[in-house]
Structures are given as C-alpha cells and as structure tokens.
Amino acid sequence: MSTTVAVLFGGQSGEHEVSLVSAQAVIAALDPTRYRVVPVGISKDGRWLAGSGAMAALVAAADSTRLPAGAHYPQEDLEADEVEVAHTGGAGQVSVARLLPPGVDVVFPVLHGPRGEDGTVQGLLELAGVAYVGCGVAASAVGMDKALMKAAFAAAGLPLLPWLLVRRHEWQQNPEATYNQIEAALTYPVFVKPANMGSSVGVSKAKDRDGLAEALAEAARYDRRIVVEQGIPAREIEVSVLGNDEPEVSIPGEVVPSGEWYDYHAKYLGGQSAIHIPAPISADLSEEVRRLALRAFQSIDGAGLARVDFLLDKESGQLWINEVNTMPGFTPISMYAKMWAASGLDYPTLLDRLISLALERKRIS
Known part of the structure; x- marks a missing residue:
C-alpha cells in the first residue's frame, strides 16, 4: 500500500520562486511505486491549490526574474483535477481540515522563508494531526529567526561573530x-x-x-x-544533518561564490558559483565542522533535517557558525542533497529517509 505524500510549495515569502524549483525536484524523485504524490501549492496571495496543475499555475504567476536558472518549468494550463482548497489571505478564518486534500499520510513542506519554514505551517500541521517532514514548531521558528538562533547558539557555547x-x-x-x-x-x-x-x-x-x-x-x-x-574575509563551509533523536552529519562542502559574496544572484541566477564536495579542508577541521553542526542542530531541538553553514576566516583560520537552515533548498544546485550524495546517500533514498523520519516523529510524539 502506497503512502500519500502532499508536497507543499510556493508560499507567501520572498523565497516563493526557489520553493517551486525545490518542490519540482522532490516530486520528480519520489518513487511512484511507494508514494502517491499530491502537489499542493500556496500562491503569493494565500490561495491553496491541490492537483497536478498546481505547479503550472504557480509558475505561470511567478516572477520570472527570480526563478532559479537551469530548471524545467511546466507551462501547461491548469488540469481538470485542479481545485482551490482554501484561501488564507483574507480576514476570514479557515478550517485546518480544509487546507489539505483527504487521505494525506505525510506532508513534505518544501517551503522556504516566513509563513512556511518559520513554524507557522508546522503549527498548522500539528493542529491537523498530520505527520510532516522536518523540524517542529519551536525549532522551525528559532531556525528562521536569526536573532533567536544566535541566542540559542550562544547558550550552547558555539563560536559566533559579533x-x-x-x-x-x-x-x-x-x-x-x-x-x-x-x-x-x-x-x-x-x-x-x-x-x-x-x-x-x-x-x-x-x-x-x-x-x-x-x-x-x-x-x-x-x-x-x-x-x-x-563581516570577515571568509570561506563558506556547509554540512547537512539528517535524523531525529540520533542525527547523522554528512561530509562538509564548500561554496565559492561567483560574486563578492554568496547573494541571491550567485546562488540561483548566475549559475557560476563553484561547489567543492568534500570541502578542501583538513581532516581535523572537517571533524570540527561536523561536531559543531550536530551541536547547533541539537541546540534548537532540530528534527528531520537541516543544513548548517559556517564561515572560515581566511586569515586566522577561525571557524564561526553562521546559521542553521531547517528547510534547505532542494533545487538541482542545492547543497543539502549534494553533500548527502557524496556521503553515500542518493537523492531518492534521502527522500525516503526524510519521510520515514516524519512518520517516526509522529508516532513517538
């Protein structure tokens, strides 16, 4: 019997376009013999759309100048099974039960930024009693808010820049x-x-x-x-975390931005930034990155997944923690899956693990 997975994408944040590409990669890689996939898109004005035409509808309305390079974008019209599930953009209240199609076993919220990655959707899914991939309400909220995140890191004794x-x-x-x-x-x-x-x-x-x-x-x-x-002259070192109570850490990678620093254009539009996996650092430093990443993940009570980013001072060699991303990008050029692939876990198997971790967390909560 297959598991019904609602892949949630789009959203009302400035990262709407990135979410569309992340979700396309997830949907394409989920094994159809194991999963029945239900696409659920959230438009910029708060409409929830369910069905095979949801992605095309959101891509058609997206800002084309912000769509990441190198991805395929569906152009077909809305399909016959496309339905508007609900609208959360107005002042009226919406029943939680109306936001998802019936029969969903687990939600994969491929949402980035506020109103998606920040604990709001996670709280909604908790109220609905539905299993979901990724961190819980508190960890998602702290992981989204850079000031709260830094306070948690400081309490855990992690190295932070002023x-x-x-x-x-x-x-x-x-x-x-x-x-x-x-x-x-x-x-x-x-x-x-x-x-x-x-x-x-x-x-x-x-x-x-x-x-x-x-x-x-x-x-x-x-x-x-x-x-x-x-600001410091720094190398950007990243590492992926996977798990609930006993999380694992991938080998680290390094991003070399195409511009002066790793801004939105360098990440998604320019296509010229270089990625080195594994990161060309010493074995001792690699182990330190992995150790600190695990501590950072646990300091916010992370679950499921996260990508932890570090800054390595080019002059002093000092390692500083930058941030934790509780729903990192899943685009074709995103680091999270690439680092796991280099660690021996391919993309489809990674998705299987994430869904299993979501169901496990629901069972023991």
Whole structure:
C-alpha cells in the first residue's frame, strides 16, 4: 500500500520562486511505486491549490526574474483535477481540515522563508494531526529567526561573530543613533540581514555609512527586526544533518561564490558559483565542522533535517557558525542533497529517509 505524500510549495515569502524549483525536484524523485504524490501549492496571495496543475499555475504567476536558472518549468494550463482548497489571505478564518486534500499520510513542506519554514505551517500541521517532514514548531521558528538562533547558539557555547539586533522603528525614528551604535560595536564591512528570511533575500554587504543606510532600508522591506553582523574575509563551509533523536552529519562542502559574496544572484541566477564536495579542508577541521553542526542542530531541538553553514576566516583560520537552515533548498544546485550524495546517500533514498523520519516523529510524539 502506497503512502500519500502532499508536497507543499510556493508560499507567501520572498523565497516563493526557489520553493517551486525545490518542490519540482522532490516530486520528480519520489518513487511512484511507494508514494502517491499530491502537489499542493500556496500562491503569493494565500490561495491553496491541490492537483497536478498546481505547479503550472504557480509558475505561470511567478516572477520570472527570480526563478532559479537551469530548471524545467511546466507551462501547461491548469488540469481538470485542479481545485482551490482554501484561501488564507483574507480576514476570514479557515478550517485546518480544509487546507489539505483527504487521505494525506505525510506532508513534505518544501517551503522556504516566513509563513512556511518559520513554524507557522508546522503549527498548522500539528493542529491537523498530520505527520510532516522536518523540524517542529519551536525549532522551525528559532531556525528562521536569526536573532533567536544566535541566542540559542550562544547558550550552547558555539563560536559566533559579533552582531547587533536593530529594530526597524528605532532606526526609522533615529537613524544617526543607529549608525553610531553599529559603528561603535562593529567595523566595516558588515552584513545586514532581515532577521526572518533566507536565500540571501534582503541581505546586503555594507562597506561604509552610506552603504549601511541602503542595506538597512533593503532589509527593512522584509522584516521589522534586522541583524547586523561583522563581516570577515571568509570561506563558506556547509554540512547537512539528517535524523531525529540520533542525527547523522554528512561530509562538509564548500561554496565559492561567483560574486563578492554568496547573494541571491550567485546562488540561483548566475549559475557560476563553484561547489567543492568534500570541502578542501583538513581532516581535523572537517571533524570540527561536523561536531559543531550536530551541536547547533541539537541546540534548537532540530528534527528531520537541516543544513548548517559556517564561515572560515581566511586569515586566522577561525571557524564561526553562521546559521542553521531547517528547510534547505532542494533545487538541482542545492547543497543539502549534494553533500548527502557524496556521503553515500542518493537523492531518492534521502527522500525516503526524510519521510520515514516524519512518520517516526509522529508516532513517538
């Protein structure tokens, strides 16, 4: 008897387009002899669409300038079995039971960013009593919020670069005081990020006060809380985590950005960034990366999966933890699956493991 998997994609965040490509890869790789796949798309205005035409509908409405390069996009019209399940964008209340088609055994929420990766959808699925892939409500919320994440990392004794939290209203009311506070604590360059966003959306590198003002304005478009971090000349080292109570860690990889740093364009649009798996680092450093990644995952009470990102100072050799991504990209160029493949776990088998972990977590919760 096959397992019915609802693959949830799209969403109302700035990472909507990345989610579409991630979900296409997941849907294509799920074994049809083991799974009955139900595509469920969430439009940018909050409509939930279920059926084989859901992906085409969302791709047709997507911002073509933000769709990752190198992926196939369906162009067919909505299919006959396409139905609007519900609409959550308005002021009215929606029954949780109406958001998913009947008979779903497990949900694979291939959603990135706020209103998807941040615990909101996870809480919805908890209320619905449905198993789902990935971290729970608390871990998803902490993993999405860079300020809360850093607080959890600090409590776990993980190495963090200096950083500050800036609140949008305080910056807007007194920008000079905000600039002075940042410049007193950090030195240029600094990275300015929305606290709740991923895929480098809204992130800027500021090299002086004018750049800082522009960067804060850009981040403020996406969040009322903004993280400002000390910039360093760094290599970007990443590692994948898989599991519930006894998580495993892949071999590390390294991303060499095509631009000055690994922004949205370098990740998804340019197609020129280099990936090295395994990362060209010493065996001792590789082991340290894996050890710290496991600690970071457990510090937020992670479950299912996460990708943990590090910064390796090119000058001092110091290793710093950057962040945990609780629903990393599953696009054809994404690191999470590539690092597991290099560790001996191919993509279809990885998806099998993730679904099994979701069902296991539901059984023991």
